[in-house]
Amino acid sequence: MTFKGINKVYFLGIGGIGMSALARWFRHEGYPVAGYDKTPSPLTGELEKEGMQIIFEDTAASIPLEFTTHPEEVLVVWTPAIPKDSVLLNFFQAHYTLKKRSEVLGMITKDFYSIAVAGTHGKTSTSSLIAHLLKSAGKPVAAFLGGITQNYNSNLILPGKSKEATIVVVEADEFDRSFLRLHPNEAVVTSADPDHLDIYGDEATILDGFRDFIKLVDKKGKLYLQSHAWYRLGENLSIGAGIREYGLRSAGIHAENIIAKPGIFLFDYVGPKAQIKGLELHIPGFHNVENALVAIAIAVDHGVNEEQIRTGIKSFKGVKRRFEIHSAVPGHIFIDDYAHHPEEIKACLSSVRAMYPTQRLTVVFQPHLFTRTRDFAEGFSESLSLADEVVLLDIYPARELPIEGVTSAMLMEGIQAAKKVLIGKDQVMTYLKESQPEVLVTMGAGDIDRLVPVIAEWTDSRTKLSEA
Known part of the structure; x- marks a missing residue:
């Protein structure tokens, strides 16, 4: 991949999951990479270890000198998450070439054979599964992902x-019609469930957005x-590409003999080119079985054989924060x-x-965005009632x-659980210690993810005490 005349790349919002994957790509391609983010994070720390200069001050004076001497040679990649009044954003807009993350990703997909995974939910796990099945079978694959894969400990997979x-x-x-x-x-x-109504306005418009995306598929x-x-x-979608339907109970690509066990789902894959029995998926969930179906179908089309698929499915460790099991000890x-949408929950x-059909299920949920909470309040209450x-x-x-x-x-009011409370994030650990949840x-x-290591450590200590 070449960007004519570009010798350096600067990222505004480099710590974002999508932005950091692009930053890693450019670094791998040999470009000097630097960037800004609001606050340090484990991810920005990793990028710094990989040789990228990162600043956390929204000032033009903080830009590394080598990125200021020849502005015409610097590509600035930015995300709409950066506020419009950002000093750095306004400085770069006056002197540099700026492109949104989606534009740069589009340039990359134009240069390669590309598989794009869309959806209001499920796209991170599905794209990670597709990439893993191809990679583990020895296929040359690069993947830009919206999460950190457990197998590769990265949001970027590079070809061999x-x-x-x-x-x-x-x-x-x-989001932002990036696709x-x-x-x-x-x-x-x-x-294709409604979401991001702050961007699209209504359900009909977001569906039109997905239809526009579908029209982009190569004929x-x-x-x-x-x-x-x-x-x-x-x-009756009118597109040139051939359509294949998939789903747990689809008439097309589907699963049979699904068995849910703690930490594992067993199923048979049924598709037009292959039927594979007794697959073991170690990222649990009916939704993950469904994601696996389409990943298998694509892998089969790209010449991955049954044994490679069986091995790839069994070895897939999932994505951090996607049904991530921190403790599987009973009790x-x-x-x-x-999950941040009613359907995901x-x-x-x-x-x-x-x-775990017989154990008490406790969920700690942090709603994300005022608009999403307002638009789907009834759906959130209904799904949390499980x-x-x-x-x-x-x-x-x-x-x-x-x-x-x-x-x-x-x-x-709409939550029909046996017990429900509204507390501050700083009260969670005290509450859990009193409640002693089973599941x-x-x-x-x-930022509920900041609580996860603390809860995981407490869970480990509980387990050790019960075993003593």
Whole structure:
């Protein structure tokens, strides 16, 4: 990949999961890389160890000198998460070439055979699974992911030294209509539920966004549609690419003989080109079985054989914060998940129920965004009601300002759990120590992840005490 005339790359918001994957790519390609982020994090620490200069001051004076001497040679990649009044953003806009992360990712997908995975949920796990099946089978694959894969401990997977043409797997993010910048040869739509209504305005408009994305698929390529997504988008989609339907109970690609066990789901894959029995998936969840179905179908199309698929599925360790099991000890189960949409919560908690049907289920949930909480309040209450005990935290605002009347409290009345409380994040550990949960699930896309190591350490100590 070449960017004519560009010798250095600077990232505004380099600590973001998507931005950091691109930063790693450019660093791997030999470009000097630097960037800014609001606060240090474990991820920015890793990027610094990989040789990138990162600043945490929003001042032009803090830009490394080598990135200021020849502005015309510097590409500045930015994310809409950067505030419009940012000193650095305004400085770069006056003197440099700026491109959004989605534009740069689009340029990369134009140069390679690309598989783009879209969906309001499921795209990180699905794209990671696709990349892992191809990579573990020896295929040359690069992947830009929206999470840290446990197998590779990174959000970027790089191709080996194979002489075959590289396949690029990317997450196609619907936020800010980013996915419309891509050039996919193949595409997956895992779900098309309403979300990001602050961007799209209404459900009909976001569905139109997905239809526009589908039109970008190469006419000689393939489109894989999850059954419910196909239903929502309309069965008479007019595109050139061949459509394949998949789903747990789809008439097309589907699963049979699903068995849910603690820490593992067993299933048979049934597709047009292969039937594979007795697959072991060690990232639990009915939704993950569904994600695996489309990953297997794509792998089969790219020449991955049955034994390689069986090995790849069994060896996949998942993505951090996607149904991540921190403790599987009976009576001290602890699972963490990124779920921040009602459908994601429903999928996760339904799977936990199937794994531990007789144990008390406690969920600690931090809503993400005022607009999302307002738009889907009823859905949040309904999905959280799958738990026996709900611990609700304050809304994590992210990029938003507060909206009058929109708080976590508006969810409480609709939650039909046996016990429900609304507490501050600093009260969680005290509450858990009093409650002593049997099966605990933490959920949310905000800073609830900062609690996870603390809860995991406490869970380990509980386990040791019970075994003593």
